[in-house]
Amino acid sequence: MIIILSLVFILLIFLFGSNKTAQSIVTTLINLGVFFGILFAIFFGMNPILATIIGCVIISLVTLFYQNEVNIKTKSAFYSVLIVLIISMSFTFLICYYSNIQGFPTGQYEIRLSNGYSDEIEVNMMFLQIAVILIVLIGSAIDTSLAVSSALYEVKENNPDLNKLDVFNSGLSIGKGILSSTINTLFFIFIAEYLSLFLYLVKYYDFLQILNSKEFAQEVITISIAGIASVIIIPVTAFLCSRRYK
Known part of the structure; x- marks a missing residue:
C-alpha cells in the first residue's frame, strides 16, 4: 500500500506539477538518504549531535541551493539557518539536561526485554534526544527563513531607497x-501524530500525572523548541537580509 500511494503521489506530481515540483521530489529523496546516513553514522559510533548537525547542514544545502538555486536569497536563508541551528543546539542541550526527557518512556511497552528487544543500544540517550529535536526543527526553520528572505528581496527590489x-x-x-x-x-502535526498517546494518557492518568509523564514532556518540549526556532529565525533572517541586500 505504501508503494502504491507513493507511486500515485509521484505520478500526480509529474502530471500537474512543474519542473520545480518534480525537483522537490528529488530533494525529498536526497534528504531521506541523508536521514539514513545520520542513522548509520550514529549506529557505527559517531556522536549523535555531530552526525545530526552534519546532516542538517547537508539538508539545508540541498533544500536551499539545489531546489531553489544559488542566489543571494538562498545564501541569506542558509546563513540564518546555521545561526539558529547553533543557538537551538545550545538551549536544547540545557533543556534536555535539566528536564531529563531522554530515553524510552514507560509507555513504550514494545521496547521491553520480555518482548525480545534490548533497551541497551549503546548510545548516549541525551545526545540522541537533542538530535531528534534538531531534526524536527530544521524543516520549519528552512521554510520560514527562505520565505522571509525571498519576500524581503522583492521588497528591496521594488523599493531600492529603503534603508537597512x-x-x-x-x-x-x-x-x-x-x-x-x-x-x-x-501544532496540528503534533496533535495528529500523538492523538492516540493523548487518549492513552487521558484514560490512565490524571492531569498532574500527564504533565509530569515523560511521554507527554518529550513531545511538548520537542514541538515547543521547534516553534521557538521558527520564531528566532525571523529576526535573524531579517537582520542578515537588511545587511546583504543592496
Missing part, C-alpha cells in the same frame, strides 16, 4: 504572517 532599518522592520512584519501558519502547522 526599514528592510529589517519589513522582515519582522512579513515574519508575523508566516509565523502564524508555521506554528499552526507544527
Whole structure:
C-alpha cells in the first residue's frame, strides 16, 4: 500500500506539477538518504549531535541551493539557518539536561526485554534526544527563513531607497504572517501524530500525572523548541537580509 500511494503521489506530481515540483521530489529523496546516513553514522559510533548537525547542514544545502538555486536569497536563508541551528543546539542541550526527557518512556511497552528487544543500544540517550529535536526543527526553520528572505528581496527590489532599518522592520512584519501558519502547522502535526498517546494518557492518568509523564514532556518540549526556532529565525533572517541586500 505504501508503494502504491507513493507511486500515485509521484505520478500526480509529474502530471500537474512543474519542473520545480518534480525537483522537490528529488530533494525529498536526497534528504531521506541523508536521514539514513545520520542513522548509520550514529549506529557505527559517531556522536549523535555531530552526525545530526552534519546532516542538517547537508539538508539545508540541498533544500536551499539545489531546489531553489544559488542566489543571494538562498545564501541569506542558509546563513540564518546555521545561526539558529547553533543557538537551538545550545538551549536544547540545557533543556534536555535539566528536564531529563531522554530515553524510552514507560509507555513504550514494545521496547521491553520480555518482548525480545534490548533497551541497551549503546548510545548516549541525551545526545540522541537533542538530535531528534534538531531534526524536527530544521524543516520549519528552512521554510520560514527562505520565505522571509525571498519576500524581503522583492521588497528591496521594488523599493531600492529603503534603508537597512526599514528592510529589517519589513522582515519582522512579513515574519508575523508566516509565523502564524508555521506554528499552526507544527501544532496540528503534533496533535495528529500523538492523538492516540493523548487518549492513552487521558484514560490512565490524571492531569498532574500527564504533565509530569515523560511521554507527554518529550513531545511538548520537542514541538515547543521547534516553534521557538521558527520564531528566532525571523529576526535573524531579517537582520542578515537588511545587511546583504543592496
